[in-house]
Amino acid sequence: MSGPPLKSLALRTLQHIYQRTGNSLPLIGCGGIVTGKDAVDYARAGATLIQLYTSFAYDGFGKARQIKDEILRELDGRKWSEVIGEEFKAK
Numbered sequence: 001m002s003g004p005p006l007k008s009l010a011l012r013t014l015q016h017i018y019q020r021t022g023n024s025l026p027l028i029g030c031g032g033i034v035t036g037k038d039a040v041d042y043a044r045a046g047a048t049l050i051q052l053y054t055s056f057a058y059d060g061f062g063k064a065r066q067i068k069d070e071i072l073r074e075l076d077g078r079k080w081s082e083v084i085g086e087e088f089k090a091k
């Protein structure tokens with residue numbers, strides 16, 4: 001399985017791992033990332049970095065720039081490092 005159907009499962013898995021490892025390991029979020037919002041969802045769940053495959057394969061070389069621009073809009077002036085694991089810090 002790859003692409004968007006994978007996102008909820010992969011996010012849940014990342015959340016479990018982040019809750020158990022905290023900031024002690026860099027975690028790479030991967031699975032169904034198509035938009036900047038998807039990428040930031042992974043950061044908020046604990047991803048230090050993200051990786052994509054399927055959306056890059058379908059949408060081509062411009063995908064990295066598109067997601068980077070969308071991430072900047074999603075972050076609205078904040079830094080990526082500030083949102084890592086944010087959904088747990090807010091609790």
Ligand SMILES: Cc1cc2nc3c(=O)[nH]c(=O)nc-3n(C[C@H](O)[C@H](O)[C@H](O)COP(=O)(O)O)c2cc1C
Pocket residue numbers: 001002003004006030031032033051052053054055
């Ligand atoms: C055609 C294809 C080949 C892949 N080859 C590998 C591989 O060699 N090693 C690996 O660890 N993951 C491989 N993956 C998994 C991807 O790296 C990624 O974890 C998975 O596709 C989920 O991300 P995505 O939704 O962005 O595609 C492959 C995925 C696809 C679709």
